Amino acid sequence: MKNVLNYSYYPGCSLHASAKEYDESTKGVFKALRIGLNEVPDWFCCGATPAHNVDELLSLSLCAKNLSLADNVEGDLAVACAACFSRLKTAQHRLTENDIKRKQVETAIAGAVSLEKPVKHLLEILAKDYGLDRLADAVKKPLNGLKVATYYGCLLTRPPDVPELDCCEAPTIMENVIAATGAEPVAWSHRLECCGANFTLSRPGVVLNLSNAILASAKRAGADCIMVACPLCHGNLDIRQKEIEEANGTRYGMPVFYMTQLLGLAVGVPAGKLGLDSMIVNPLPLLKEKGLV
Amino acid sequence: MKNSKMYLSTETMNLGFVRKVEALSGSSVRRCFQCGKCSAGCPMRTFMEHPPNRIVRLLQLGQWERVLAGRSIWYCASCETCSTRCPNKVDLAAIMDALRKLSWDANGPSKESYVQLANRLFIENIKTYGRQYEMRLAAVFNIKSGQFMKDFLLGPKLLTKGKLKVFHQKNRNIGEIEQIFSRIEEMRKKGEAP
Structure with missing residues (x-):
């Protein structure tokens, strides 16, 4: 069967x-929806936070290099990681606005900077390009009764002019996407707060503090689970959850799903192909209770 | 201090440094009128000795050395909340990037070494491999920071979950990244780039 949409892909x-479960489940969902996803060959690291923290020119050059590599593959550029998405979009904005920086970057990558290809987060592709109605139609196993805390974190919506995804203070795109599967997004306080991001390596104490507030807020709101769209958020909330519980003398047992894992369950991707066994907080008791596996 | 007024002028400000920060960040430092919204929303303020609005104030008052010597700039998470909410369009997150670069280029007068070490290793990994080699990053960080037991129990767990890739292939086009690094270095030697 022919694909309904086609994208180049920067994982x-x-x-x-x-x-890796985010990658696996993304591919599973896109295949089930018949959206083509072709990985850009030989892509490089975008530089993430450490590069722009101390060396803007390096950060912009790495992103410009990746954008020019992406030009070799057809279709808008689909990005899964919120941090990569933010860096690539930031580079497009800064290099469009600033001629001096663009010339420096062109010298660094020894070539013209290519800024034409739209860079899109998976959320945008699913909610806008594919469409919420079509997504709802594709649901084979509704996630009825599952209360989901949709966690945006920082970089999907901020700063307001860069991601062009949704409103920076009151976004709804994650809620809309998960509601299309029949799940119930909860109203909660910490969906836009920072999890501590890459301090997980240098200063994990920061993460134990900030991510604790996020988990506590989700629990207070009566959520069964948290849904994320960023590997750093996932690492902090899932991988460090036990440590957070110990440090704060509390217990959450809160499964943290990538959005594509939940969508995958709903659109009929086999549970074994969603990387559920890679999650540190075991989601199976919850999914069994809700009759989803 | 009755009727005391504080004037900002080119003398109090050290205009040269402020201009350097403004050029690097593309944001005004002088436009800040100290409403404090940035610090009100900053998730990291409790870890900083100077909250974000005070950092801008210190720059306006010519006390940039205190800013560069402190740990606050390294405790900014780049969450962009401050830049999002500033009523005067001061891009504080970009100013933080500029300050870190100035501190970094001056060989780090700041005492905050762990964050700088993590940044350095992260960038070294890009230069060597093309992509991030997460396991090496964590292992070398622990060795170089002398925290040999950090996340000791987490490692094996991540291994069994398949989340730690032990072997990591270099990009086959790694030469292109090495060239980007060396061209940037060359531009800086010639004074063509900051």
Whole structure:
């Protein structure tokens, strides 16, 4: 069967290692929806936070290099990781606005900067390009009764002019996407707060503090689980959850899903192909209770 | 201090440094009128000795050395909340990037070494491999920071979950990244790039 849409794909470093279940489930969902996804060959790291933290020119050059590599593959560029998405979009904005920086980057990559290809987060592709109605029609196993805390984190919506995904203070795109599967998004306080991001390596104490507030808020709102669209958020909320519980003398037992894992369950991707066994907080008791596996 | 007024002028400000920060960040430092919205929304303020609005104030008052020597700039998470909410369109997140670069280029007068070490290793990994080699990043960080037991129990767990890739292939086009690094270095030597 022919694909209804086609994209080039930039997975980012995490999706080939610590977030491999995000990669696996993304491919599963896109295949089920008949959306083509062709990985950009030989892509490089986008530089993430450490590069722009200390060296803007390096950060912009790495992103410009990746954008020019992406030009070799047909279709808008689909990005799964919120941090890669933010860096690539930021580079497009800065290099469009600033001629001096663009010339420096062109010298660094020894070629013209290519800024034409739209860079899109998976959420945008599913909600806008594919469409919420079509998504709802594709649901084979509704996630009825599952209360989901949709966690945006920082970079999907901020700063307001860069991601062009949704409103920076009151977004609804994640809620809309998960509601299309029949799940119930809960109203909660911490969906836009920072999880501590890459301090997980240098200063994990920061993560134990900030991510604790997020887990506590989701629990207070009566959520069964948290849904994320960023490997760093997932690492902090899932991988460090036990440590957070110990440090704060509390217990959450809150499964943290990538959005594509939940969507995959709904559109009929076999549970074995969603990387559920890679999650540190075991989601199976919850999914069994709700009759979803 | 009755009727005391504080004037900002080119003398109090060290205009040269402020201009450097403004050029690097593409944001005004002078436009800030200290409403404090940035610090009100900053998730990292409790970890900083100077909250974000005070950092801008110190720059306006010519006390940039205190900013560069402190740890606050390294405790910014780049969450962009400050830049999102500033009523005067001061892009504080970009100013933080500029300050970190100035501190980094001056060989780090700041005492905050762990964040700088993590950044350095992350960038070294890009130069060596093309993509991030997460396991090496964590292992080398622990060795170089002397925290040999950090996340000792987490490692094996991640291994069994398949989340740690032990072997990591270099990009076959790694030469292109090495060239980007060396061209940037060359531009800087010639004074053509900051």
